[in-house]
Amino acid sequence: MALTGIDAITFGVHDMEAAYRFLIDWGLTERLKTPERLEFTTQDGGEVIVRPHDAPDLPPAIEEGNTVRQIVWGVASESALEELVSRIASHPEYEAAEPGGTPRLRDPNGLGLAFRVKRRQPVKGNPTLPNAPGVTHRLDQRSPVYTQAKPLQIGHVVLFTADYAAMRAFYLDVLGFIVSDEYPGHGCFMRCAQRGGHHNQFILNRPGRPGVNHVAFTLNDVHEVIGGGLAMSRKGWKTEIGPGRHPISSAYFWYFENPLAAPLEYYADEDYCTEAWEPQTFERRPELFAEWAIAGGIDGTTRRQVIKGGESDRGHN
């Protein structure tokens, strides 16, 4: 019954125009713009939906301000959806699909979840291959310089959990996620299928205060993370932290403040896990968030570190 990943995500925001400008600059493809609804897509067809925060049909917000209101997880087929429904139908928060709609659930944080046969299409990235003495992946070919990111997919979401044990049990036992790595009692990196990127979701203990930590978009490689981040900086968007590199998951990252929710992240080159992946446990420490990182970001025009940039206290993914 493996889920296939985040098929769509809905944000509820206070400023639709600001959200629109950000998503255009972020490199998503515009599909619909009305005062009540924005629709954008990633390259694989993943949907980013934006609605006014007080739209009456949105699931309730789990925190104040702009935030994620619903995540739609994909499944591979109609039969997989039926199997999933048979597993979750007895859950007290389950809502059966209305005609043409999707079955829904709330996680223990209260976040709205929905499930559908995936609409995303397989996408093949084009990462720059490395060269080293004796290993020549890139022959007679220059390495690219990106001037704009174009996200391939919605890669993962990170949630602050009001009740860590309940959230961990819900995603592992009810929805079948698999632990990739863990801070015991504090944080759990999980993937929704045996084979896939290191995490589609990470939950982080914050007793009594549910929320969204960040939402992450997958790029081709570190060069697109840098070029895309510089482009966002040039357009005036403020770095939360980055560029940098996570030691857990191995990914390169750059986080930006934005008018949609908690920081949004560009990332690339995460570990790919299979049945043979060996989860590890780590003690939660700030240095495990980043092997290296630039607080305040890099100025898009001067291409130099913003020396007086905001000091981030982020100490986790």
Ligand SMILES: [Fe+2]
């Ligand atoms: Fe992330």
